[in-house]
Amino acid sequence: MxxxxxxxxxxxxxxxxxxxxxxxxxxxxxxxxxxxxxxxxxxxxxxxxxxxxxxxxxxxxxxxxxxxxxxxxxxxxxxxxxxxxxxxxxxxxxxxxxxxxxxxxxxxxxxxxxxxxxxxxxxxxxxxxxxxxxxxxxxxxxxxxxxxxxxxxxxxxxxxxxxxxxxxIMLSVSTELTLYTLIPLPFLVISIYTVQNVITRHSEEIQRSMSRLSSLVQETFSGIRVVKSFGRETSMTTQFDAQSNEYKSKSIHLTQINALFFPLMVFLIGASIIFIVWIGGKKVIAGEGVTNGNIAEFIFYLNKLAWPVTSLGWITVMIKRAEVSQERINQFLKQKNTLLKGKEITTPIKGAIAFKDVSFTYPDTGIEASKHISFMVAPGQTLAIIGNTGSGKSTIASLLCRLYDTSSGDIEIDGISIRDYNLQFLRSQIGFVPQDVFLFSDTIRNNIAFGFDNVTEEQIIEAAKFSDLYTSIQHFPMGLDTILGERGITLSGGQKQRLSLARAFIRNPRLFILDDCLSAVDTKTEDTILNNLKVVLGDRSTIIISHRVSSVKLADKIIVLEDGQIAQSGSHEELMDKEGIYRNIYLKQLHETV
Missing domain, CATH: 1.20.1560.10 (ABC transporter type 1, transmembrane domain)
Structure with a gap:
């Protein structure tokens, strides 16, 4: 069952x-x-x-x-x-x-x-x-x-x-009056239940219509730059009018159905009162032990019973809707975390990284993103990963942060499999700057200090200077207390990336992973940030992922990915001395900048 x-x-x-x-x-x-x-x-x-x-x-x-x-x-x-x-x-x-x-x-x-x-x-x-x-x-x-x-x-x-x-109490006074009082109530329950079911069905349709309307409004204002730049205000207004009219029509129809609720209730209760007065009155006249007080008493009982009985139909609908909703909740609660716990190690990390014959296939799409990847990074060393779009660069970052587990092979940090580290501890040791920057609708200060309760003003300013953002912040009227729009819409693409970099820096992590996070900044700013990076990192290990040679050429070691495999590896000079993907990318990008 x-x-x-x-x-x-x-x-x-x-x-x-x-x-x-x-x-x-x-x-x-x-x-x-x-x-x-x-x-x-x-x-x-x-x-x-x-x-x-x-x-x-x-x-x-x-x-x-x-x-x-x-x-x-x-x-x-x-x-x-x-x-x-x-x-x-x-x-x-x-x-x-x-x-x-x-x-x-x-x-x-x-x-x-x-x-x-x-x-x-x-x-x-x-x-x-x-x-x-x-x-x-x-x-x-x-x-x-x-x-x-x-x-x-x-x-x-x-x-x-x-x-x-x-x-x-009613039965102790008059069985017959009790019976006539209760007879209309089942009809009241059935009628209300039927009407309530229709109301529920239409309410769900209205909810779906409202969801579509809300989604349209959210997308319009979230993408207002695109809407305005393409001159699509009139088109979006037409779409909004259509969705709004649909919502209005459904709401009016529901109001018409709702209008039946109270007249139906009043009619059935009125019918019960007529029964009580008619039967009770006959008994009073016939002197059968029923008084006028009894008639008033039973009308009082009827009014006491009417709403609870009416609510039975409403209760049934609420339970049905709750069951559907709880089933939806249970579906998500039954989802299991595929990242299984290991030994829960919390030993301080030095920064030696080793990928050992790592392969990975995305479980949802079946795309094999990494194929037999092997490399090592010593503590304090900078590794750069470069390759064309879709070569598997970001997958390396996801695996190292243990957003996914490898399909085969293993990843070790300081000689310990990352599966054996406590997951929260492992991620707290990594400063990850993703290519898809997400900022909160909050102050610049709170976005930089995200995840920390006790961060000093000096630490925030230092992080902003490290990412070459502090000068830009000083030009804002509210400085660090400037409120960002949704998803950081107030800032330019480059400013968003630099703020994300400051957020990672302030964590003082043992490992830095920069996943194509400088793609929206100019070459001068990029050089400033990379030079800052070399100065402050010390013995911290760094992995720089990029499609731009300018971002990776200063790394201690560079690996070139193609179709999920390591196609080349070496220093910038070594890779430039031989024909191959890296040299081709460099020459192509050099030609584009001339």
Missing amino acids: KNWALSHLNKYLFQYRYYLLAGIAFVFLNNFFGSYQGPVIRETIDYLEQSLPALKQAAGTEKVTLQAEFGSKVTFLVLQILGLTILSGIFLYLQRKIIIGTSRRIEYDVKNEIYDHYQQLPVSFYKRNNTGDIMNRISEDVNQVRNYLGPALMYGMNLFAIFIVTVP
Whole structure:
């Protein structure tokens, strides 16, 4: 039998069991004090019906005495109703505070569980799944699950409690009136459930339409430079109008369906009231032990039962939606980290790197990016990797950072397989500057100091100077406190790369990996950064990955990749002395710069 998706939440229900038990107790107390207003209402109406004629006929001293008794009795009954109402309200507040509050606590825990799991998953997971879907599962899907843990659970318990408390009171007064009170309720549940299903289906369509509209807006403003440079404002506005009209049409249609909800509810409740008044009235006239107070009492019970019974259809829909959402969440939670733990070594790294017959095939595409790669880098040595696009340069960086594990062969640092290092420790020792720079919508200061809580002003300035960015920062009105636009849109391509380089430098890593991170800077700036690099690195090992000879020619050793294999290796001078790929690349680039 297939496991119920929502059973994954049982551990949280158990964790917060005392909260939930308290919440259930408050639900019963709320309904107990709320339902016992009925007998007091009956007693009040019956007393008024019996006392008022005698009070009208009395005169003199007798009338004064009856008025005093009447006033005292009515005051006592009104205070009873008021007291029961207040107690019911207090316990209603407590039930909502406890149960809804618990659902928020579980929502917090579930989001943290998903987020922590996301953090553990390999890069291949993020290549298979788009960001919107990943975000949706931690936001919209978790919200649907919270509706099950909060409102659905609370209203479900409330429905159970009110039947347990109220129906016995009703039966003790009149079985027939109880039956006529309850007869329309199943029709109310079925009708509301049907309408709610239609509403849910249309709501999901509206949600999808809203997602498309949001995506269009996000892409338009994220790529506003491209839109404006191609003069496509009118075209994008037309697309927005079409998406917006679709959303408007679906929303209006849903509003029309929603309009049926309350009239249907009022009609069915009104039908029940008619039954109660008709049958009850006949019994009052026939003198069959039913009073006008009983009729008022049963109308009160009907109003007490109407919303909980109506909510049953809503609860069912919420549970169905939560189950679908939890199943989607479970799909991601079942994803396993393919980077298995080794010995969890945290020995300080010196920087000796060795690739030993390393081959790697991307699991998602089946592309063999590295084929029998072998090389060594001594501590403090600079290795450059050059090659044409698609030759496998960036794969070397990904494998060394252990974003992927090798398909065959091994990578060692200081003679220890990188699989045996603690993964977080290993990455903390590497200053990785990727070719695809990502900056946060935050200050330049916080982008440089990303990942550190205690960084001094001097360290930030030093990192900015190292990457030849500090002069540019000084020209900004807010300096280091300049807020960057989304993905660093405020900065030029070269400034983004230099900021990313400063971010890596401030970590003071043992290994530097520069993955084509100087492609957007001019030759003069590139020379400044590379010279700074040689001065400050000391005994740190460095791997420079580039397609430009100007970036790699000062390296101690250069390897040339072609189709995932090492085609050539040696120093700049050695490679220039022989015919081959490196010499061809150099001459071609030299010709382009002339």
